[in-house]
Amino acid sequence: MTEVEASQLEHRLVLRSGRRHRVLRGHPWVFSNQLEGLPDALVAGDAVQVVDSAGAFVGRGYAHPNTLIAARLLTRDPDVLVEDRLIEERLVTALALRERVCPGRRSFRWVHGEADGLPGLVIDRFEGADGRPRVVLVANTAGMERLRPRIEGILRERFDVMAGFWKCDSRGRALEGLPDDAGSGWGVEAGSEPAWCTEDDGLSIQFEPHGGQKTGLFLDMWDNRRHMSPALASGRVLDLFSYVGQWGLHAARAGATEVVCVDRSQAACAMASQNAERNGLAGQVTVACAPCEDYLATVRDGSLDAVICDPPSFIRSKKHLSRGSAAYRTLFARVLRKVRPGGLAVLASCSYHLNEERFERVLTEAAKWANCRLSVIRRAGQAPCHPVPLWFPEARYLKCWLVSVDVL
Numbered sequence: 001m002t003e004v005e006a007s008q009l010e011h012r013l014v015l016r017s018g019r020r021h022r023v024l025r026g027h028p029w030v031f032s033n034q035l036e037g038l039p040d041a042l043v044a045g046d047a048v049q050v051v052d053s054a055g056a057f058v059g060r061g062y063a064h065p066n067t068l069i070a071a072r073l074l075t076r077d078p079d080v081l082v083e084d085r086l087i088e089e090r091l092v093t094a095l096a097l098r099e100r101v102c103p104g105r106r107s108f109r110w111v112h113g114e115a116d117g118l119p120g121l122v123i124d125r126f127e128g129a130d131g132r133p134r135v136v137l138v139a140n141t142a143g144m145e146r147l148r149p150r151i152e153g154i155l156r157e158r159f160d161v162m163a164g165f166w167k168c169d170s171r172g173r174a175l176e177g178l179p180d181d182a183g184s185g186w187g188v189e190a191g192s193e194p195a196w197c198t199e200d201d202g203l204s205i206q207f208e209p210h211g212g213q214k215t216g217l218f219l220d221m222w223d224n225r226r227h228m229s230p231a232l233a234s235g236r237v238l239d240l241f242s243y244v245g246q247w248g249l250h251a252a253r254a255g256a257t258e259v260v261c262v263d264r265s266q267a268a269c270a271m272a273s274q275n276a277e278r279n280g281l282a283g284q285v286t287v288a289c290a291p292c293e294d295y296l297a298t299v300r301d302g303s304l305d306a307v308i309c310d311p312p313s314f315i316r317s318k319k320h321l322s323r324g325s326a327a328y329r330t331l332f333a334r335v336l337r338k339v340r341p342g343g344l345a346v347l348a349s350c351s352y353h354l355n356e357e358r359f360e361r362v363l364t365e366a367a368k369w370a371n372c373r374l375s376v377i378r379r380a381g382q383a384p385c386h387p388v389p390l391w392f393p394e395a396r397y398l399k400c401w402l403v404s405v406d407v408l
């Protein structure tokens with residue numbers, strides 16, 4: 001397709017004048033109130049070209065007529081079209097970055113949406129014992145939904161990805177008017193291969209790409225487990241919200257003698273038990289399928305050497321910030337009471353709206369409620385396969401801090 005042909009297929013969106021739009025400084029989003037208006041014919045996912053109020057080219061991407069984010073840009077080069085070559089280049093660049101910043105790692109987030117120049121797309125890559133990559137993909141927007149066939153074709157032909165599942169059931173899709181679609185893909189029949197296996201810093205981890213949560217594994221935590229689990233290497237350790245047990249298993253492998261993984265999902269608990277078995281750690285690790293709140297009530301105060309607390313997000317949108325922050329504070333306070341003086345806690349939040357400053361405040365208040373003093377040993381976030389461009393701070397969401405717990 002030539003540029004002229006492309007421009008015939010693209011709608012033209014004009015930025016309002018006199019505003020300091022972030023899109024002019026590298027941000028990929030254009031909000032509906034930043035535009036002069038939207039063409040009547042614009043349909044969700046349509047290709048667009050964004051120009052400034054003087055008509056100068058700003059970027060090219062896709063748009064949605066009914067969402068707050070009206071357009072997302074994929075390129076700022078007027079000579080580049082949104083076609084196979086651009087997508088392939090983005091995938092090559094993203095993979096090269098992972099190979100540099102996550103050397104030797106066999107499972108990682110290959111594409112982190114806007115941060116990798118592919119807005120609305122997530123690709124998590126898993127490598128099994130056969131050494132061939134498989135992927136779980138998420139298209140969160142109508143524009144990315146349209147690019148699915150291209151993405152799939154490139155992954156199969158150019159990158160020899162042997163199997164892929166689209167796991168498109170995010171909340172964001174509903175906002176875009178897209179139906180859930182979890183299960184289509186290639187390489188393996190949906191459900192015919194319920195469990196996949198991947199290596200995780202020397203542990204063999206089984207998980208369910210289909211039935212499991214998110215893309216099957218939480219690939220944002222591996223770096224934290226790698227750096228923090230050596231500190232969890234003795235005594236009694238509680239892994240709250242354990243999913244398939246990775247934190248608990250890392251602690252056990254490091255030397256913790258008595259580890260309990262707690263999750264309310266039966267499927268996750270079954271996987272956690274299997275993972276303990278397959279790594280020869282079943283003697284140290286037990287799995288309790290229960291709400292963490294109930295399990296905590298059975299634990300004696302001051303009886304744990306360490307605890308990991310990695311709950312689901314309590315703050316889905318900005319309006320839940322105050323209530324969600326209170327929920328974190330209450331939970332963390334209950335958790336901290338269970339740790340012996342001199343013990344350790346890994347406290348995490350994946351809520352985007354709870355920024356680092358607020359997270360610190362929550363921890364300070366939780367310590368007050370638990371009548372203890374906390375020192376931060378390691379202040380970490382998401383693994384390096386989840387990059388955060390300075391021009392796109394929205395890519396940052398995870399806080400994971402290792403703290404030591406002392407008497408007041």
Ligand SMILES: C[S@@+](CC[C@H](N)C(=O)[O-])C[C@H]1O[C@@H](n2cnc3c(N)ncnc32)[C@H](O)[C@@H]1O
Nearest residue numbers: 218221241242243263264265291292310311312
């Ligand atoms: C963020 S994920 C945990 C990821 C895990 N720590 C890891 O590193 O892979 C949150 C987990 O909490 C579980 N969960 C949610 N609410 C719960 C509750 N009230 N009690 C126990 N588990 C819960 C979910 O089933 C899910 O496995």
